[in-house]
Amino acid sequence: MQPPLIHVAAAAIIRPDGQFLLASRPADKPYAGYWEFPGGKIEAGESAHQALVRELEEELGIHITQATPWITRTHEYATATVVLNFFRVTAWEGQPHPREGQTLSWQDADNITVAPLLPANSPIIKALSLPTLMGITQAQSDPHGFLSKLDSALANGLKLIQIREKDMPAAELQAFTREVTLRTHAQHAYTIVNSDIALALATGADGVQLTSSQLAQLDTRPDLLWVGASCHNADELSRAAQLGCDYALLSPVLPTASHPGAPTLGWDEFTRLSQQRSLAIFALGGLTPADLQTAQQHGAHGIALLRGAWQ
Numbered sequence: 001m002q003p004p005l006i007h008v009a010a011a012a013i014i015r016p017d018g019q020f021l022l023a024s025r026p027a028d029k030p031y032a033g034y035w036e037f038p039g040g041k042i043e044a045g046e047s048a049h050q051a052l053v054r055e056l057e058e059e060l061g062i063h064i065t066q067a068t069p070w071i072t073r074t075h076e077y078a079t080a081t082v083v084l085n086f087f088r089v090t091a092w093e094g095q096p097h098p099r100e101g102q103t104l105s106w107q108d109a110d111n112i113t114v115a116p117l118l119p120a121n122s123p124i125i126k127a128l129s130l131p132t133l134m135g136i137t138q139a140q141s142d143p144h145g146f147l148s149k150l151d152s153a154l155a156n157g158l159k160l161i162q163i164r165e166k167d168m169p170a171a172e173l174q175a176f177t178r179e180v181t182l183r184t185h186a187q188h189a190y191t192i193v194n195s196d197i198a199l200a201l202a203t204g205a206d207g208v209q210l211t212s213s214q215l216a217q218l219d220t221r222p223d224l225l226w227v228g229a230s231c232h233n234a235d236e237l238s239r240a241a242q243l244g245c246d247y248a249l250l251s252p253v254l255p256t257a258s259h260p261g262a263p264t265l266g267w268d269e270f271t272r273l274s275q276q277r278s279l280a281i282f283a284l285g286g287l288t289p290a291d292l293q294t295a296q297q298h299g300a301h302g303i304a305l306l307r308g309a310w311q
């Protein structure tokens with residue numbers, strides 16, 4: 001017999017300081033004492049968002065006013081398969097308080113102090129430590145000048161850099177990657193290297209961004225903290241999820257200066273493609289920092305910027 005399929009809506013309730021709320025499951029429920037994201041089962045006739053609003057009123061006495069769809073993970077427990085629809089909740093009315101005998105705790109993704117977590121939740125905690133804004137380097141014409149732009153961007157809070165310098169000679173790229181990594185690490189930020197796994201490993205960078213052709217060829221996830229993939233369609237997104245990537249860049253969302261007139265996804269297609277995905281998705285293509293909220297409203301984890309990150 002197939003185990004029953006249970007659909008759940010759950011919330012990463014995120015404060016402006018980045019801390020999020022976990023709750024310990026009350027004594028009368030399965031997995032009592034385990035820590036979870038507040039939420040619960042979607043009832044017949046409800047959307048995931050409606051279920052989330054209801055559950056957070058019932059469990060925490062808050063009324064949420066800003067919730068964006070985020071990551072969907074399926075987990076097989078012994079007695080049921082659970083489809084968890086996670087949302088990022090960033091605005092609410094009222095103070096969260098335990099209404100069902102739970103214990104509540106605000107936590108940092110990098111330093112979880114409660115245990116045990118529900119087994120399905122570790123990838124979600126990891127995704128909470130993934131910054132929402134990625135800057136893709138544009139250094140080829142002037143690597144030295146670029147480093148001072150990088151320093152300003154880091155000083156302004158940029159936490160995720162992707163090095164993508166297709167035309168830089170290998171020796172120069174290696175030195176550049178080491179330099180960028182030193183500077184990002186000094187600011188507790190991450191460096192991702194485009195496509196070159198060996199370079200990422202050799203330079204102490206934090207991750208690799210796989211191209212679509214690498215995605216098709218690799219059969220194991222590279223051994224780095226962050227593995228992302230460049231995706232343009234549903235098949236590539238599925239492949240990235242299968243390989244265990246943490247995130248995908250989905251592009252091109254809007255027209256770009258570099259490819260005028262080229263076909264774009266637009267936000268509707270972006271939403272359709274990114275729905276029900278088990279990994280975080282960044283929108284890329286023709287965006288500015290002001291598009292972050294729009295992207296998240298359409299199901300993105302965040303946005304990736306080329307020139308817009310360095311102005």
Ligand SMILES: Nc1nc2c([nH]c(=O)n2[C@H]2C[C@H](O)[C@@H](COP(=O)(O)OP(=O)(O)OP(=O)(O)O)O2)c(=O)[nH]1
Nearest residue numbers: 008010029036037038039040041075082118120121
């Ligand atoms: N709320 C929540 N449930 C999770 C998480 N991770 C995870 O695997 N689950 C599983 C545990 C449960 O099997 C299911 C959620 O069901 P629940 O017991 O919270 O449902 P509910 O609030 O509607 O409770 P009930 O009234 O039906 O007892 O999803 C999570 O982070 N939050």
Ligand SMILES: [Mg+2]
Nearest residue numbers: 038039040041
């Ligand atoms: Mg619940």
